[in-house]
Amino acid sequence: MFAHACKVGLEGVVSKVRDSRYPSGPGRDWVKKTCTQRETLTIAGFALDGNDWDGIYVGRRKGDDLIYAGKVDHGFDKQSSAELRKRLTPLIRKTQPYTKRIAPEGIWVEPELLAEIEYRAKSGEGKVRHPFFFRSLREDL
Known part of the structure; x- marks a missing residue:
């Protein structure tokens, strides 16, 4: 069951x-x-709290569109957050990469990197629900 x-x-x-x-x-x-559900999602941006790591913004691809899927703020340690920040910094862009603009403020990046995310459920809009965790970058896709 x-x-x-x-x-x-x-x-x-x-x-x-x-x-x-x-x-x-x-x-x-x-x-x-x-x-527990897992999904590979596209990283669209990241958040800082002052200068401290505060998570990533992710999205789902639907054809050429990138649809907002939520913010992942758990599952990072000092090493993984430093590595992600290093990988994402050269990809910074001025505008959100989502097809439909969202409200959160973030540091937006070119949507080139994929992340494995673990979560409990999805909302009616398809956003990942708490608690959800960053597991790893998907270099194999």
Whole structure:
């Protein structure tokens, strides 16, 4: 059942011990098992908090269009954020690469690099939902 729930895009499954009661409030007899999904998305920009790394903006390709898919701000360590910043800095551009303009302020880049992203679910608009994590650059594609 859990595998099927993940396959059809659900967030996960909540279950309880068969013999337990239905108490009000959380208890040890209830378990939530969440699905994890992975997707390769295009890096469209990055964010800084002062001079500190604050994540990447990603998008999905639909034909020639790049559609905003969210901001990834987890899964970075000092080494991965420094390497990403080094790789993205030469790609900086003045305008957003998304087909439809989005509100967040960012440092926009040419959409040339791909990243493997892990997340729990997608919103109705196709944005990745929290928590989601940067896993790696996809050099093999």
